[in-house]
Amino acid sequence: MTRSVYVAGIGRGDGRQAIELGVMELLTRQAGPVGVFRPLAHAGPDPVFDLLRARYRLAQSPESARGMEYARAAELLAERGTDELVGRLLERFRAVARAYDVVLVLGTDYADTQLPAELTLNGRLANEFGAAVLPVVSGLGQGADSIVAEVRNAHHAFASLGCEVLAMIANRVRDSDAVRAARELAGHLPVPVWVLPEEPALAAPTVAQVVEALGAEVLLGDAAGLARDVRDFVFGGATLPVFLPALTESCLVLTPGDRADLVVGALAAHSASAPPIAGLLLTLGARPGPETMALAARLAPGTPVLSVPGGSFGTATALSGLEGKLTAATPRKAEIALGLFETHVATGVLTERISLSGGDRVTPMMFEHRLIERARADLKHVVLPEGTDERVLRAAEVLLRRNVCELTLLGDEAAVRKRAADLGVDLGGGESPVQVVDPVTSPLRERFAEVYAGLRAHRGVTYELAYDVVADVSYFGTLMVREGLADGMVSGAAHSTAATIRPAFEVIRTKPEASIVSSVFFMCLADKVLAYGDCAVNPDPDATQLADIAIQSAATAAQFGVEPRIAMLSYSTGTSGSGADVDKVREATELVRRQRPDLKVEGPIQYDAAVEPSVAATKLPGSEVAGQATVLVFPDLNTGNNTYKAVQRSAGAVAVGPVLQGLRKPVNDLSRGALVQDIVNTVAITAIQAQQGTREREERPARPGRDGRTEAEMKGNA
Template sequence: MARSVYVTGIGRGDGRQVIELGVMELLTRRVDRVGVFRPLGHGGADPVLDLLRSRYRLVQPAASMVGTTYAAAGALQAEQGTDELVSRLVDRYHAVAEEHEAVVILGTDFADTGLPAELALNARLANEFGAVVLPVVAGRDQDAEAIVAEVRNAHHAYTSLGCQVLATIANRVRDSHAREAARELGRHLPEPVYVLPEDPALSAPTVAQIADALDAEVLLGDHNGLARDVRDFVFGGAMLPTFLTALTEGCLVVTPGDRADLVVGALAAHSAGAPPIAGILLTLGEKPGGETLTLAGRLAPGTPVLSVPGGSFPTAQKLFGLEGKLTAGTPRKAEIALGLFETHVDTAQLTEQLSVARNGRVTPMMFEHELIERARSDRRHVVLPEGTDERVLRAAEVLLRRRVCDLTLLGDETAVRRRAGELGLNLPLLAADEVPEGPGAHARVVDPQTSPLRERFAELYAKLRAHRGVTPELAHDVVAEVSYFGTLMVREGLADGMVSGAAHSTAATIRPAFEVIRTLPDASNVSSVFFMCLADRVLVYGDCAVIPDPDAEQLADIAVQSADTAARFGVEPRVAMLSYSTGTSGSGADVEKVRSATELVRARRPDLPVEGPIQYDAAVEPSVAATKLPGSDVAGQATVLIFPDLNTGNNTYKAVQRSAGAVAVGPVLQGLRKPVNDLSRGALVQDIVTTVAITAIQAQALGTRPGSGASPTADGPAGDAD
């Protein structure tokens, strides 16, 4: 039987979608088959179900996620009674529970449902489903005393109806009341109580949501512009100089459509970054002429300009009632919601309360979750050289929101801030010399061109590369390049690791590491692995990115490094040294190279299960292994697969990625004293987040921190690429 959590409330406006998303996140870290069930829905599109289906890649049929509609439930209840309604919903629920290891149940929303005794119905359904209850109480616009009373009443209401309460959550609480409410509630209730503050970034609607609500015509703007949060409204009626002083960051300018001066002025201010606005909403059905719109599009490309037929006053009335929503089309808000949940809920405690045993399978999502959790557990500092790249900035926002690591973004500070503003990101950036406040993750911006570190790095680089004819003057130019600057930050202990490559080639990313970061004492080469996340397991492929044609010694080194990397990330290493023949069935120089490398691995690491030469199918498929290598401890169950050359490895990982739908995480570099990792230039935001988390975990294993007093050696380069 599935372990189920019934997320419910006591009234409207509790923002429980944040908690539903957070609970789903916790369960998908433990098991791979998590179902969703909403007993009663309004019919039509369901934004929360669409979000959960999209984010967690659910294969559950959409029709099975909803028991019935409120209208149908009301009619059935009136005709045949509550017992019949509950009976049918229980049948629908069990059909979902039988197919899943855990189920998140989304309670009724108390919004125009037409159902009597709605709280009692939620309680009865939870009991009939055998689910624990997680009540959520709205704390918005209430002081601490009122919040405490509401939470205690909610707890009593559900326990008095026989429910097992997992925990209780007060959501959308003002910061000024959150701590007092949490302290007081901890004294009164036996189960955990969590208090989540109001987050303006969640309650702010996007420009697209406003356009939909007002049925506005989009005159200008791209997808990114429409995804910006609207944090304020500024109504334009004054003359331009006065109007410009009223603009605020993230505001939506609302002005009659015939005020071309305000339209151009607002967009010019946005382009200058003083301040970046969310967009412009034109009223009265008036639209600027073609020349003005063309100029507007050039001043601030992508910035939305909307038009509505109504006047400013009725438009304002509609605007002030709008709030942001979590939908599949607002992935940023989902990350913000998870960051809020993980910051204010003791996720380890709540996971323990859920009592869902982890199964033996490791899905791609479970692997990614584990990386994020491990990185968060001992926060490190990672430098991202491509500070103005859109994907990097979006990834930075996710990493900070979820407190994965601290960051340094390299680039011109004005350009970085302007780009973040253009993208509508809520990305608090510190200047190079600014001291962070509070326990949250932070990011700062450093410009290699103007940083005081440039002279220090130039002196160091010239010393390291003097044997290659590098002069101080040349070094001064080289270290201003972002990949070199970031790498030298890592070498000098000013950052724990670096991730680059979204806008740079692999060579540009890793050459500086070869030149200035020494290899580990037990590693003679720098190599790489990919974590290949298949449907039910994670395999490690090496080397698929660095060494073109390794000899037997290098191949053995790759195998040992890859096994250690696998173990570090929770994959039990069983090493297969791949070839076109298995065992003693083939001969030739290529086979002999693999055979020699296998013997070298056994000599260096007698504790490591290794088999080779072996073909891929015999390495991973038990039925083939039983025929070709019966009795092998590795054949049929290999987890680390070492390819004989880069040509084979690179093509194989891409073939498996595309044909089998595997998630390929990497390349992850190994063998360096400090972690530097490369990105594909086609990397998605989630790829960057995952790679940064891996880099942070590598830094944890190496055990040094920025400012820890580590004294990097400067006696010459290791692993020169030239």
């Protein structure tokens, strides 16, 4: 039976798209696949559906997600009545419901719809669809008393129509009214009520949306610059000394195109981050000369400079009502919206009220969402050494907005902040703003040099040499983890694997029970998650090392919710083959059985017999592992690395990792081709590993470090 959620408003300006995105995020965590249906739509593309389709990798076509256009619905309503309209929309909805486990229904938007009694129509459709309703009330420009009345009236309206109301949401509420409204609504309705404050970053249009609204010509600027938010408008007409103090962060400067002094001054201020601006909009169709434009391009590369033929007053009038939009082209706004939703909505309560049951099926999206949820449950501190890398900065903003962990970026602070400003990245979002530390100038450099010199004295490392070494971001970040100033580190977007792992070998070192450091990839297939080890670190492990990799991989799999059933892979299954390579795997399998008799393990076994029940029934009937293996251990790096990449590319699997295992504290490596989401996933995994490490340390007595201080004492004196 398909379970549907109908997100409905009671008027315009409620920012409902953020709620729709938040509910979709919630649904994809719990079930799959999820379909989308908009009963009534305007002509042309649907930006919200396009966003959901891109973000959640929906295979659904835009045509199937749309019931009918508003104009046709108004005609049908006038000619044949409500029953005919509802009947046709129900038929379209059922086609979607047959194809998907869960359907998110996007209610009407009250914008030039030409439909009477729109709220009543939404209630009727929800009932016919068998969908529970989540009404959204706008708090924009309203006081607490008015918001409380609106929420109560909306609940009464939908309840009186016979709708099953999941909860009530008041959105876009002023901070000064949000707490009072939430307090007065709590316990006064039979359903939960959540109040979301107005988020300026969501209301702010991007420079690209300004370009679209005005039909402006882009004279300068790259994609990152056009994605910047416009938080304010500053009109330039005064002299430069009067103009510069009027600039505000993320403002769009409107000035006649012949004011070269203001153009150069504004861009120079941006270059110095005093303050960083969104861009410039030149009016009257005038343009600075080529020398000025060349200087502008050098002063602030990527910063947009736009041109419109109209004057400042007409341009300002056209911009006065422009608001930000959630679209597939604004992924930053999507992350901000999700952070807002997850901060102010009790998602666990809402999930229970939706009553979803996803069974044993685990999709890639579900796995990724569960990582975020687990990391958020007990915030840890992760250090990212590559502080000026664009992907790392964008990932940092996502992590902060989603409140996944606390973060420190390494690098020259001015360079990191300027790079973030150029990209329009906000490093102050979330509950805890990002810290930026420069290893070269940090007071910690001397302390870390002493620690490193002590650790590597047997290799002839002096304090003077150590002082130079720890200025390297990878070493500095690793020492932060060792000294308890961070709980984990993620690097490798711009550094080699060796540059990331070598400091960990020297400074963090392996756990007492681990003979080597190894890795796993979590391979997220269409309906399950497998762990592949070792595909990144050890070129040709011997039997003892292979057994260690298997045991470590089983522990990592279990830590992330994958029940370990270990397949020790080879080109031969059971006793059918012989030779040095097969014998190594056979010996490793026996070592695992002796060391960990509680683990389910099979080997040597071929890949098809490990994962395909029909092949397993022929080759190894009665095996507890064959045909249902979840942890696949490859005999060498060549086999493992090629296999994971082949599966990733050919089967469309999402590969999360490599996740390093065997270290005393978590340090994880990234591929230099890592995407922003890959970095987010790896940081979440690192935070979860740190949570596990904290639990393990709490279960044994605190031991002093080399200078006599415990880790807690070191954190307190940092």
